[in-house]
Amino acid sequence: MPTPTGGLTMAPARLALEDGSVFHGQAFGDLSPRCIDAEVCFNTSLTGYQEILTDPSYRSQIVTMTYPLIGNYGINEADLESGKIQVSGFIVRELANVMSNYRASQKLENWLSDQNVTGITGIDTRALTRKLRTTGAMNGILCTDTNLSDAELVAQAKTAQGLVGRNLVEGVSRTEPLQWDEDLGDWAPLHGEVERPAKQFRVVAIDCGAKLNILRNLTDSGCDVIVVPWNTSAEDILAHEPDGIFVSNGPGDPAPVTETIENIKKLHGQKPIFGICLGHQLLCLSLGAETYKLKFGHRGGNQPVQNLHTGKVEITSQNHGFAVDTESLESVGAEPTHINLNDRTLAGFRHNELPIFAIQYHPEASPGPHDSRYLFDCFIDMMQTGQSPTGEKMDLAQRRRNNLITSVTNEV
CATH class of the missing domain: 3.50.30.20 (Carbamoyl-phosphate synthase small subunit, N-terminal domain)
Structure with missing residues (x-):
């Protein structure tokens, strides 16, 4: 009792x-x-x-x-x-x-x-x-x-089943499209205010288990966000006439989420694509890279990540048990931009030719630090220019968020 x-x-x-x-x-x-x-x-x-x-x-x-x-x-x-x-x-x-x-x-x-x-x-x-x-x-x-x-x-x-080989995304994704319009409101960080772009960019967010604060940050950065289920076809995504596509976080092993991976393949080169966490892994798999299970994963609000271009370190929020094999990613035309300093695993990449970039960590925090919020600005920039952001451009965007540069230029 x-x-x-x-x-x-x-x-x-x-x-x-x-x-x-x-x-x-x-x-x-x-x-x-x-x-x-x-x-x-x-x-x-x-x-x-x-x-x-x-x-x-x-x-x-x-x-x-x-x-x-x-x-x-x-x-x-x-x-x-x-x-x-x-x-x-x-x-x-x-x-x-x-x-x-x-x-x-x-x-x-x-x-x-x-x-x-x-x-x-x-x-x-x-x-x-x-x-x-x-x-x-x-x-x-x-x-x-x-x-x-x-x-x-x-x-x-x-005899428990575990995570490997299971598609857990289908159990957490929304089942119908949703127009999202909530921003950060009073909970926006006090530092690093950046003026929203004059144009509102329409973004289709593929919901693989999207955290609400990611959607709020996209809206707060100047996006008109339409959330669609994890298995929405490439044709239906493009029918929304988006300026960019976002692939969200989500649970478990990325490899069994084959419908999303195949749909992302069809979107390569069609629109700029940005991914976070599981979205990072799914984008890499869609390019032909490989993933593997980490020994005990990265989960917490104190994970150090380094920008490989500048050497600058940011403290990040992370939650994942799988990672992308760096060599397999480089072999398909992508470039690592960030690494996790605890174990040197891949923490971010950009494609050298296509407007695609992604990160393994969580710039929306919740919980965690706001060091990486600038990455939403990099997505805006990629939709404006059609070019994936280099490590240098990511650094400039972060400096702008930290009020270290004051003018909004075409450099960022």
């Missing part, structure tokens, strides 16, 4: 991993007897648990927060990145007993309960994170059913 603990109603819960490890804690959120199987990963952000929980890129994952105290500022309606919680389960070291924020409308555990999502608290998240870093991302079982033994849970974890 669930019992109250420190003002919270909790029940016993366990996390079992495929390597045989079992962590015992207390459940919060949905306390019904159940077992959830998914890949277990970790996020190193200090804040932003609400945005993380609603990020469609976390579909079929159980997310561990490395920051030890979670839930202290509650939940509000303004900071959602999609219409619902997307994670399969949630792991925290300590769930806050009290929420304290003037914007909050409910507690974290009540929100999870309302959406039938189970969390576990009271386990050693530092030990869990070290295990995932050493062994690599593992499938796990988050269970509140006391009738099952630890050995039975480990056996379930060993």
